[in-house]
Amino acid sequence: MSYTYEYPRPALTVDCVVFGLDDDDLKVLLIRRGVEPFAGRWALPGGFVRMEESLDDAARRELEEESGIRPSHLEQLYTFGTPGRDPRGRVVTVAYFALVKLSDHVPHAATDAREAAWFSVWDTPKLAFDHADVLGTALQRLKGKVRYQPIGFELLPPKFTLTQLQRLYEVVLERELDKRNFRKKILAMDLLEELDEVEQDVSHRAARLYRFDHKKYKQLEKAGFNFEL
Amino acid sequence: MSYTYEYPRPALTVDCVVFGLDDDDLKVLLIRRGVEPFAGRWALPGGFVRMEESLDDAARRELEEESGIRPSHLEQLYTFGTPGRDPRGRVVTVAYFALVKLSDHVPHAATDAREAAWFSVWDTPKLAFDHADVLGTALQRLKGKVRYQPIGFELLPPKFTLTQLQRLYEVVLERELDKRNFRKKILAMDLLEELDEVEQDVSHRAARLYRFDHKKYKQLEKAGFNFEL
């Protein structure tokens, strides 16, 4: 079977930058390529877009196929289409940006035949194609977006302590925050549900657990409320 | 001549949302389509991506071809690829977002054979394809971006008054700003060059003219400075 067109067409792929948070290290999911080009190199999960699926669906499908992951947050990042970025010919890729709770996905899970692993974003191996650029763009986006949209919670387990939340922001923004001011600000938004539980198995005073209230956020958002770090 | 591939490929286009400022009305450039589908309807300027050009180049080329415009600011916006958005088959479009100084481009200029015109963004005719979505996305982006990057100046003539600048922000952000504070803030950034000229032909006290200092901004940017509102 083959397909013929009057004019040449680039091939279209999607690639996903999936972030996860491991304690206070920000991780990205990579897949080791089995075939040329760049066989043996690590790359972002991704693949070709099918004719009947939307771009978002393609991203979700490839991610599920290659790693078994269904991210809690997925959004389009940027489209990379410089001629020459793929040695096989003209390939345009729509990059996606995803966040997952690492607690839901066993670290270093090799789900398929392919080898998949989490790497610290500050210390990745050399990547295939222009995936280093894609990762860089995704990091920038994460850094910019985390401050004015409550997407950071997608990286944490459902129940978390305020210290965990603060660590998350410190890791992503690459700077330290003041504990008192951070708590004041985040609690003033009234988006966290205070639970009657504390963390377990720690050798010091246990911290109270909180839960992010998605419903309340949606309401406030409609009313013109703006989340801001 | 024809081109054959082993798997089917979507066609790839670029479309441009070009904004211009006319006094205190925000305008968008539209082209009237000559051919089916949507013949006679207004649409965003755009066309097919060639195999040897980058996406940015394709956007610039199509814009020049269809309207003669070379925008002072151009950036990628979002990629739209829902199956069914084009009745001719699967077409994925990379949307771009551009700003021009209307003073450089005669309003209602019909440069080519095609009819091109500026419309108020709040009052456009019914658009072809999903271009209304694209326009909406572009407006959101403009609104978000204008506050933390000095791209608004690309909409004004090289020499402008502070009131013009304030109007621009009020129009884009859809809310009123305090005159005193606006001036204080913008002047405190030290990015405007105060000229020894005033506006002409006004029936009241003439306002002083200013010019945006691109060089100084680049310097400050490198030094970690952040433009904000």
Next chain:
DNA sequence: GACCCGGGTGTGTTCCGGACACTATGCGAG
């Protein structure tokens, strides 16, 4: 020359964000 229109500046009040250091609690070691 009176008045009208926006341009441009000053001031007082309130509000918000950032800087800053100590006490409380629970566990484990000895």
Next chain:
DNA sequence: CTCGCATAGTGTCCGGAACACACCCGGGTC
């Protein structure tokens, strides 16, 4: 049982920004 340790949790003060209001300026119109 006590002590030590590691982290949880908490309030105040200050300066600058936001906001509201009031005023003078300069030129054109009638």
